[in-house]
Amino acid sequence: MTRRQPIATGSDWNFEILDAFEGEIARLADEYRLDTYPNQIEVITTEQMMDAYASVGMPVGYHHWSFGKQFLAVEQAYRRGQMGLAYELVINSDPCIAYLMEENTLMMQVLVMAHACYGHNSFFKGNYLFRTWTDASSIVDYLVFARKYISECEERHGVEAVEQLLDACHALQNYGVDRYKRPSPVSAAEEARRQKEREAHLQAQVNTLWRTIPGQPRGDALPGMADEEDPLGLHEGGRYPPEPQENLLYFIEKNAPLLAPWQREVVRIVRKLAQYFYPQRQTQVMNEGWACFWHYTLMNRLYEEGLVDEGLMLEFLQSHTSVVQQPAFDSPYFSGINPYALGFAIFTDLKRICEAPTQEDREWFPDTAGSDWRETLEFAMRNFKDESFIQQFLSPKVMRDLKLFMVVDDDQEEMLEVSAIHDERGYRRIRDALATQYALAVREPNIQVYSADIRGDRSLTLRHVQDGRRPLARSVYPVIRHLHQLWGFPVRLESVENDEVVRRYHWPLAEEERRD
């Protein structure tokens, strides 16, 4: 039995105490071989925390009314006590920036350090999506560049013009991600220099594309002869773009006929930031689960070593329990599956499967059962995103614990059908369905640029590939209106199911439609 010698008692903290705790947590994290970026822990006030929340956790951001709206919403929720502000704000950067709120008790500060500075931080550094898609060392620099650039645009072109442009870009930002190309790290100074080059070059390209004379008779050029002036064969009736493009904002940036160079740059900024947040959108369950698993493990180790007292530990357990709680579907507190609960349950169970596998575990996870838990968790954290992580590691035990069940909602049927529950017959189907539920491609409508009519009316056509006959929400009109604003010519959107167009949307609307 260790002699109990807590670093501090009570709920008050000061920098010395925090530093002492941080040192102990760092030592333990090192024992577990957690690889992290250096930590920059910032102590801030409530209001600063609300500011940070409002700007999606970015330490510097450009100005926009929607961040003001976020701030008001956060403030309202916080004042009414509907929301705690303690966890969660940690920035994927190198050094990794985490916030501690001054009102927090000592327990909360220690918990946040374990959760954010060692949990999230090691996830950012280790997970393949973050490694591929984000460059932690240059994001803050890029944000500074973006903020400065946008405020210059506001000075030159007016706040309203920039605001409208940003509104349009924000509406499309989820479709501004390059899923196959890794961005290269660039510093702010370099970015500013390149930006000048880009302006000139990009505009020249756009001009070439749109120089194609509308209505030029086909077949003038000899078939099969690659014309230097028409490398894409556009005069010959080829479709542009030759392949559907899923990155709408990139397509706009490169091809929109009427955008001014500064507008293309703003599109690019929104696109870059969307790209930066892309891994976060795909690893919510894993990221939170990993952070919760580690704060739980580290806190318990601190207790075992006598570094925290019972009072702090009880307070911690209460807080931890409420975070990883999963209300049932019929509870008034239910708001979907809690990513903290699901992720924590999977990682915890994974450790159990390694350490004390049952017969069931051996059947389901033959390679994993009985393996070194630390290595297995590390592997799981590094190489998956939510979709594949669930597919790979959601165990029957977790499904039973959470009492997961699957309902099929078909609008052609009068009733909903329970198609699987947490039993032998249902495990695999529930696991598949839950994994699918986390696939971005299923969560978000699949919409791509299909063609730009560069010979005719310059209209842009998008295709929405329907999945299970699921239609688009009514927000489709305001979104294509924004798209039209960027493109400058008519925009069409076709919903396609089984290669057949089932629904068309377009903007601008004809006169008679407008009156509806």
Next chain:
Amino acid sequence: MTYFIDRRANAKHKSAVNRQRFLDRYRTHIKRSVEEAVNRRSITDMERGEKVSIPSRDISEPVFQHGPGGKRAIVAPGNKEFVEGDRLRRPGGGGGGDGAGEGGASNQGEGMDEFAFTLSREEFLDFVFDGLELPHLERKNLVDLDEVRQVRAGVSRDGTPARINIVRSMREAQARRIAMRAPIRRALREAREALAEEERKDPVLRNPARIAELKAEVERLEKRLEAVPFIDTYDLRYNNLIDQPQPSSKAVMFCVMDVSGSMTQAHKDIAKRFFLLLYLFLERNYEKVELVFVRHHTAAKEVDEEEFFYSRETGGTIVSSALTLVDEIIEARYPPGQWNLYVAQASDGDNWDDDSVACRELLVDRLMPRLQYFTYVEITPHAHQALWEEYERVEAEYDTRFAMRQIVEAADIYPVFRELFKRRVAV
């Protein structure tokens, strides 16, 4: 590697710009809420911020999303009774069941009917008085010699010990010491050199008288050197404060109300709201605002706020009595050179016949030349009487500083107030 940074002292209000942009963008919505609030609130209530709601459809940021319909599978937690193959009714009809599996708060209030938030008191009043201004604010840049502020104006040679500027005094002392001691030091050095030279000579050649003389000289000079005072009254410097006349930033508002039998409590409530708006408005423009309550029926009396709003009398009305009293109070307590004078009068317009002419004369001859602004609201659903007509003649003469409007019901108060204080294009 970990380091802690205390950011608490850093600039707050990082979101202030974004917040302001949001408020600007939804100005029309917010203004509507603010107008309703002004009409609804009681007098003690005016100084809070205000909760504002905006329909979330007006405020949403659209993105491509799945709508209700089609076929999909949802995994949910907490099954207690279902078995495979069970059928159940759709909850809440149509697009319910949404949100299952969305996992996360990224939906930004989608599905909420209203986006609610609270304006701070300052923001609230900004909206209340948006686009309004006090007429003739500039007129009172008159320098008021009675109201002065002491400002520092360099240093001077005389003053009180409490204001000694130590640094400057010491610097003066040092300069004086250097200046006074330099010639003595030089003489002393010469005397010492001469003495040393004399003493180096062969004893036979020494002149004892000369040596004694030089020794005496050295001694005398050393004493003189010591006698130079370290600090002299001559060195002392004092921080100089001068009295600077201040532009007057005080305002007084005279609330003049008819309390005769015809003024009901409802009338007074309307008047109260009107006075309150004016008071808040003045408060934002002047450092100090005083209120004087004058009520009248056939005779006028200065009273406190309680009595002003809650007493009620019967009998006739002589408006001029109140105006005379206002004039006397100005004379006695609020010299126009130092105060910005405002009068707000509320009445149902019922006056003793001959008196209305007297009112006009009083206004034109005595009051208007000294007032910043005179507003008259007539709270009545009826036709105007003699007082209104006489006042119209005053308005013709002082069209920028005299304003009158009719109020029929509470809802008119704010619009009328806005009209009375509408920002005028500079001529």
